[in-house]
Amino acid sequence: DPKIIQKPKYLVAVTGSEKILICEQYLGHNAMYWYRQSAKKPLEFMFSYSYQKLMDNQTASSRFQPQSSKKNHLDLQITALKPDDSATYFCASSQGGLVDTQYFGPGTRLLVL
Amino acid sequence: GEQVEQLPSILRVQERSSASINCTYENSASNYFPWYKQEPGENPKLIIDIRSNMERKQIQGLIVLLDKKAKRFSLHITDTQPADSAMYFCAASGTGANTGKLTFGHGTILRVHP
Numbered sequence: 001d002p003k004i005i006q007k008p009k010y011l012v013a014v015t016g017s018e019k020i021l022i023c024e025q026y027l028g029h030n031a032m033y034w035y036r037q038s039a040k041k042p043l044e045f046m047f048s049y050s051y052q053k054l055m056d057n058q059t060a061s062s063r064f065q066p067q068s069s070k071k072n073h074l075d076l077q078i079t080a081l082k083p084d085d086s087a088t089y090f091c092a093s094s095q096g097g098l099v100d101t102q103y104f105g106p107g108t109r110l111l112v113l
Numbered sequence: 114g115e116q117v118e119q120l121p122s123i124l125r126v127q128e129r130s131s132a133s134i135n136c137t138y139e140n141s142a143s144n145y146f147p148w149y150k151q152e153p154g155e156n157p158k159l160i161i162d163i164r165s166n167m168e169r170k171q172i173q174g175l176i177v178l179l180d181k182k183a184k185r186f187s188l189h190i191t192d193t194q195p196a197d198s199a200m201y202f203c204a205a206s207g208t209g210a211n212t213g214k215l216t217f218g219h220g221t222i223l224r225v226h227p
Contacts, residue, residue: 031213042220043157043202048213056212090156094213101147102215104156 003027004105006091011110013081020067021076021108023091031055031094032074033102034066038087049074081112115140117205119218127226132190134221136203139184144207146179146186147215151200161188165207193225 007022025032034046048055052068065077078085088107094100119136126132136146144165149157163170163177163186170177176189190197200222204215 033213033215035215043204043215043217045214045216050213056214058214101159101162102213103159104149106156 004091004093004103006089006105006108008108009106011108013110013112015081015083015112017081018077018079019081019110021078021089021091021110023074023076023105025072025091025093025105027093027095027103028072029093029103030071030096031100032068032072033092033094034074034076035090035092035104036087037090037107043090046076047074078110083112086110086112115143115205115214115216117203117216117218119203119221121221122219123222123224125224125226126193128195129192132193132197132223132225134188134201134203134223135185136187136205136218137183137185138205138216140205141181141184142207143205145205146177147204147206148175148177148188149202149204149217151202151220157202160201190223193223195225195227198223198225 004025013019031050033048036044046059047066063079067075088109090107091105092102094102116139147162150160151157161172161175163179174191179186200220202220203218206215
């Protein structure tokens with residue numbers, strides 16, 4: 001059974017639209033993260049949350065907004081989508097502290113046309 | 114912040130030989146160094162990690178070395194097999210802010226030839 005679920009697996013969007021990427025983890029972890037991977041850049045940290053509190057935001061744009069409705073959920077809302085946002089978005093989680101081993105979800109591949 | 118440099122970008126080896134990937138980091142406060150393996154279309158999977166209180170760690174055929182003075186760490190895969198062919202990423206974490214941010218290298222494509 002997958003312990004970190006990301007939905008959808010693939011997503012095609014038009015420029016200017018808004019999408020929400022879903023992440024749920026069933027590992028009992030208290031910290032969750034978002035990373036982005038594209039052909040141009042390696043794995044790139046976006047956000048970290050610990051006990052549902054934002055700990056770090058490394059995105060340059062307010063178009064990216066994490067949303068944590070429950071301890072084991074960390075969704076990512078992206079507004080005003082641009083073709084440059086096309087990437088694979090990975091959610092990750094770690095047990096307790098922020099320097100614990102991070103486990104990655106299967107990813108959501110986003111293509112913005 | 115932190116920056117991680119990873120070399121080589123492509124590594125080709127013969128089956129049963131060893132493969133080595135090297136990474137350097139800038140922030141002396143970094144204290145956690147994981148290595149991930151990623152196959153095409155898949156997510157990164159942790160294969161081994163080391164913390165700054167250690168200099169060497171081995172899990173079966175994987176060895177990681179950490180030189181804190183030189184701010185350098187490396188992955189050594191002994192007795193490589195074609196199944197080891199993948200992208201490998203090193204990362205560093207644990208700066209003073211302790212935000213959980215993993216800073217990744219650009220990756221190494223490893224090809225193990227039969």
